[in-house]
Amino acid sequence: MLFFRSEAQVIEWCRDRQVPVRPLVTLEQLWGLALAWYATRLRSESRRPQAAEMVEIFAGLGLTGEFWDPGSRL
């Protein structure tokens, strides 16, 4: 889970390692993920999102498809 300066840098990085390019996430979307996972982490009621919740969170941020499905066999 890494930062890149641009999509072109992602493509180069993946090509160099012969790995697939995955869906890109903007920093605005990443902030949404950070809030969903961690905003309550220091509180007693905090818990990790379960699979169905993860799908909802991802979809709410526009992250859909098999890559973001925790039940996928991808």
Add this chain to the structure above:
Amino acid sequence: MSGGISPGSADLDLEVKLAVYRHFAATGKRPSADQVAREVSSDISSVAEAYGRLRAQRVLLLEPDGRSIRMAPPFSGVPTQHVVETGTVTYFANCAWDALGIPAALGAPATVRSRCEQSLEPLRLEVGLGGPGRSDWVFHCLVPAARWWEDLVFT
């Protein structure tokens, strides 16, 4: 009575989890098992058992010794390339996601310092209470969501 979690273990697990996270938040560093034991008025053996249960719940990732915390996401127990600075404390994050996760967890503004993994260009990102400032940097995750916890260090 069957084996498994004792009646009081859930309470201890919560106390241990909160002690771990509060230590990270206050210092930027992982607590020792001894420090956590003192904080929750318990013994190291009981804390280690709680660590094991919290690992099973995917709350903590432990070093092979079972008593040292490698990750209490978003906090990293070891130095990484993802550094998060508030006015008073410096933290290490486990990954790019967690680098934004630390100001989200703290509810505090922070500066994230990292890099482009391909060009190694430095990233300096100011994160306010409403999130990061406008930026065209991107986040890329190689591992699909279904396999994130198979090898969390690699992910």
